[in-house]
Structures are given as C-alpha cells and as structure tokens.
Amino acid sequence: MADTMTAQETQATGQYSDPNVTPPLGQAIPLGFQHVLAMFASNVTPSIIVAGAAGLAFGGAEQVYLIQMAMLFAGIATLFQTVGIGPIGARLPIMQGTSFAFVGVLAGVAATQGLSVALTACIIGGVIHFALGSVIGKLRWLFPPLVTGLVILAIGLYLIPVAIKYAAGGAAQFQMEAESFGSLKHWTVALTVVIVALVLKFFTKGTLSSAAILVGMIAGYIVAYLSGMVNFGAVAKASWVTGITPLPYGFEFSLGAVIAVTLVSIVSAIETVGDASATAKAGAGRDATDEEIQGATYADGLGTAIAGVFGGLPNTSFSQNVGIVGMTGVMSRHVVTIGGVILILCGLMPKVGAVIASMPLPVLGGGVIVMFGMVASAGLNMLSEIPMNRRNMVIIAVSLAVGLGLNLVPTAVQYLPGVVKTLMTSAVAPTALCAIVLNLVLPQED
Incomplete structure (x- = not known):
C-alpha cells in the first residue's frame, strides 16, 4: 500500500496531472490514438450483435450504418465529457463508448419488437439517465458492490453463449453457413484471435498490450481472408x-423496453461514477469532485439520448481507458478529446463501417469470447470485495438463478403480459431487481 500511495503522490505532481494541460501534439496525438485502439473493438461489437438480433443482413447497409453511429456518437459523447457544455461533462480524460451492459436487453427487444422499439427506449432511457445526474449521489446506496457486481456478472454470463455461437461460425438469426457451423475453419479463425490477443496482452507492453484484442481481431481477419471467408x-x-438520419427506424414506445433500459441506465450511471473516481485517482492522486461526478453522469445520459435519435446505442465511460491514464500518467483531457475527434471522423466514413461489417463472424466471436469473459470477470472482481457469508451467498444464488434461469427458459413466463415478460426474460433486469430487493430486506449478519 505504501508503494502505491507513493506512486500516486509522485504522479499527482507530474506536469500532466492537470486535466487542462496539453502535451505537445507529437505526444498528444499518439496518446489519443492509443485511447481509440484500446476501446475500438468493444465499441462497435454491441451494434453488430443488436443488428444481428434484429435480423439485419450481416454486412448489409443497415448494419454498416449502426456501426458508423457507434463510432460517431462515442466520439461526440467523449467530447461531452472532455470539453463539456455548462454543467455537462466531467472535464476529465474519460473515453465514452457503446455499453455492453445494454446488449442483453436491447438484443431481446430488437429480436421481439424491432429496432424502432429498442432505439426509442434508448432515447427515453438516455433522458432519464441525464436526469439521474442531479440525484446520482443519493442513489449510490442502492448499488453497493454486491448489487453492481451481480448485475455485471449476469451481463457477462448472458453474453458468453453468443460469443461461442459467433466463434463457431454464426447464430440462428444470420442463417449463414449453417452446414459448416462448428467447423475447424471457423474455430481456427476464432482461436487465432484469442491466442494473439492473449500473447500481446501479457507478453508485450505499451500500445500493443492496450490494443491486444483489436490486433488479435486484425490477425483473425487476415486468416479469414486467406481462407476465403471475407x-x-x-x-x-x-x-x-x-x-x-434522424429516427432511421421511427419512434415506437414500449413501457417494458423503457423500464428495462432505464434499470440498466442506473447501473451504467453508477459505473460511470466509479470510472470518474478512478480516473481522478489514477491520473491526479485525488478524489473526483461532486461536480465532476455529476457532470460525467449528465454527459452519459445526453450522449445516449442523442445517439438513440440517430440509430446509436447507449454509451458509457470505458474502464479500460482509465487504465491507460494510470499507465501513462497523462491526465490531460485534451488527449482524450483527440481520441473523440478520431472516432467522429471514422463514424462519418461508411468505408470504415463497411470494412468492420465485412468481418466474418468467427473473427468477432474470438474477440467477444475474451471481452464477454472479461465482463463476467469484472463482476466477480467486484463480488470479491464483499464477505461471503450466508446472507450474501443467498442473494447471489437467488438473483442469478432467477435472472439467468428465466432468460434461458422464457416460456416459463409466457402467460405474463408483454411488458412484464420483456422485463422478466431480459436477464439483467430481474437479476438487478432481485439483488436490490433482497439486499434491502434481508438482515445483515454479524
């Protein structure tokens, strides 16, 4: 602990520990690009998954558009955080991107009710998320590590089967290469991504290590191309x-979808509070101020609402970029602003989106095996902070059993009204509700 504190204190006195100080452009531009590399794969993957769940043609123009919007509005939301507008934005080096937390809910809604309902829920959920900025400090008690860790773990566990389906060559909604599903050709590509990503992550340093998954997916892409799969x-x-295009799929309201997205938005807001606090601690050796936490939440909500209007999915702060701030010791918000501008430029170029959309499913599968597994691991890491007494173990057991069980067997609640059924089979929402309620009503153990 003493060594850690000494490092933080030393870092806090560095020339770039002030968010308002900008390094020379020769250093700032590569640092900004490194922030983009670290989050790029995670940012576009949710849009590909939700597009597939909605039945959009793999590699088609509509999917390309959703990928573009993921890049464009991740960049815009990042500028909300780093540059700010009035009380909006933490004005810290916080990188925004499309949130995995919403994938389970939005994929289910898109598959059953269509993208119009899913994106409408994103718009309304974003407005509610924005409003949370004024009360976020008062809600934090509802989401201790026990609840937040359970929700994140449920997200990861829900998504892992999707990763395996992609790695094996497809999923039901794509109806592609069904005869070769699970073939050695597909698994060779997927395992290339996993192996390259792990080697770079643990045996290299700097940019290669930070962008390990992205480089792994590029390697898998090359193998897929040589195999004639691209x-x-x-x-x-x-x-x-x-x-x-504003409202590309129209505006269609569903109460169940809005409630489900709003519940995840609350969890996302709490995650952003944690990222803002971690950024301030890692880069400047101090705690985040109330204004920074409030501004970060405002930026989250505004970015999500505006993205939904144009076909983008909800965004949130990206934790991996907090690690870059700690690793480099560069707290400059203007460095991350450069990263946001790079994303905006990519989002306005359909060629970039088309190249990403041409990526075969096994390449994506190899990447998301690692990413989804890391989501589940992040939840386990949070749960490791709590004492594993009988009370907490019961909360974990019941919440996961109900949340994941109903998602795996949706016919178990087939006679419930549509709104309630959507909520009960979304995995994330029932897990969160059970965890919150049980944590409130079960007595604490000595």
Whole structure:
C-alpha cells in the first residue's frame, strides 16, 4: 500500500496531472490514438450483435450504418465529457463508448419488437439517465458492490453463449453457413484471435498490450481472408462520406423496453461514477469532485439520448481507458478529446463501417469470447470485495438463478403480459431487481 500511495503522490505532481494541460501534439496525438485502439473493438461489437438480433443482413447497409453511429456518437459523447457544455461533462480524460451492459436487453427487444422499439427506449432511457445526474449521489446506496457486481456478472454470463455461437461460425438469426457451423475453419479463425490477443496482452507492453484484442481481431481477419471467408463487395459499394438520419427506424414506445433500459441506465450511471473516481485517482492522486461526478453522469445520459435519435446505442465511460491514464500518467483531457475527434471522423466514413461489417463472424466471436469473459470477470472482481457469508451467498444464488434461469427458459413466463415478460426474460433486469430487493430486506449478519 505504501508503494502505491507513493506512486500516486509522485504522479499527482507530474506536469500532466492537470486535466487542462496539453502535451505537445507529437505526444498528444499518439496518446489519443492509443485511447481509440484500446476501446475500438468493444465499441462497435454491441451494434453488430443488436443488428444481428434484429435480423439485419450481416454486412448489409443497415448494419454498416449502426456501426458508423457507434463510432460517431462515442466520439461526440467523449467530447461531452472532455470539453463539456455548462454543467455537462466531467472535464476529465474519460473515453465514452457503446455499453455492453445494454446488449442483453436491447438484443431481446430488437429480436421481439424491432429496432424502432429498442432505439426509442434508448432515447427515453438516455433522458432519464441525464436526469439521474442531479440525484446520482443519493442513489449510490442502492448499488453497493454486491448489487453492481451481480448485475455485471449476469451481463457477462448472458453474453458468453453468443460469443461461442459467433466463434463457431454464426447464430440462428444470420442463417449463414449453417452446414459448416462448428467447423475447424471457423474455430481456427476464432482461436487465432484469442491466442494473439492473449500473447500481446501479457507478453508485450505499451500500445500493443492496450490494443491486444483489436490486433488479435486484425490477425483473425487476415486468416479469414486467406481462407476465403471475407467478402469486400459492400466495402466497394460504400461511399467515403455520408450524412446521418434522424429516427432511421421511427419512434415506437414500449413501457417494458423503457423500464428495462432505464434499470440498466442506473447501473451504467453508477459505473460511470466509479470510472470518474478512478480516473481522478489514477491520473491526479485525488478524489473526483461532486461536480465532476455529476457532470460525467449528465454527459452519459445526453450522449445516449442523442445517439438513440440517430440509430446509436447507449454509451458509457470505458474502464479500460482509465487504465491507460494510470499507465501513462497523462491526465490531460485534451488527449482524450483527440481520441473523440478520431472516432467522429471514422463514424462519418461508411468505408470504415463497411470494412468492420465485412468481418466474418468467427473473427468477432474470438474477440467477444475474451471481452464477454472479461465482463463476467469484472463482476466477480467486484463480488470479491464483499464477505461471503450466508446472507450474501443467498442473494447471489437467488438473483442469478432467477435472472439467468428465466432468460434461458422464457416460456416459463409466457402467460405474463408483454411488458412484464420483456422485463422478466431480459436477464439483467430481474437479476438487478432481485439483488436490490433482497439486499434491502434481508438482515445483515454479524
């Protein structure tokens, strides 16, 4: 502990420990690009999954558009955080990106009710998320590590089967290469991604280590290309620059979808509070101020609401980028602003989105095996902070059993009204509700 505190104190006195100080451009631009590399794969993956759940053609124009919006509004939301507008934004080096926390809920809604309902829920959920900024400090007691860790663990466990399906060559909604599902060709590509990512993560340092998953997916992409699995037809047809379309799928309200997205938004807001606090501690050796935490939550909500209007999914602060701040000791918010601008430029270029959309499913599968596993591991890490007494073990057992069980067997609640059924089979929402209620009503043990 003494060594850690000494490092933080030393870092806090460094020339770049002030968020308002900018390193020379020769250093700031590579650092900004490193922030993009660290989050790029995680940022676009949720859009690919939700697009697939909605039945959009894999590699088609609609999927390309959703990928573009993921990049564009991650960049815009990042500027909300780093540059700020009035009380909006922490004005800290916080990188925003599309949140995995919403994938389970939105994939279910998109598959059963369509993208119009899912994106409408994102818009309304974003507005509610924004409003949480004024009361976020008062709600934190509802989400101790026991509850938040359970929710994050449930998200990871829910998504892992999706990763395996992709790695094996597809999923039911894509209806592609069904005859070769699980073939050695597919698993060779997926395992290339996993092996390269692990080697780079643990046996290299700096940018290669930070961008291990992205580089692993590039390696898998090359293997897939050499195997004849890549089709660049959509890339050739895609334009270099395009505009954006408001409400591309219309506006369709569903109470169940809004409630489910709102519940996840609350958890996302709590995660952002943690990231803002961790950023301030890692980069400047201090605690985040109330204004920074409030501003970070406002930026989260505003970014989510505006993204939903144009076809983007909810965004949140990215924890991996907090690690970069700690690793480099560069607290400058303007470095992350450069990263946000890079994402905006990528989002306005359909060619970039088409290249990503041409990525075969096993490549994506190899990447998300690692990413989804890390989501589950992050939940376990949070749960490791709590005492494993009988009370807490019962809360964990019941919450996961109900949340994941109903998701695996949705017909168990087939006679419930549509709104309630959507909530009960979303995995995340029932896990969160059970954990919150049980944590409130069960007596504490000595």
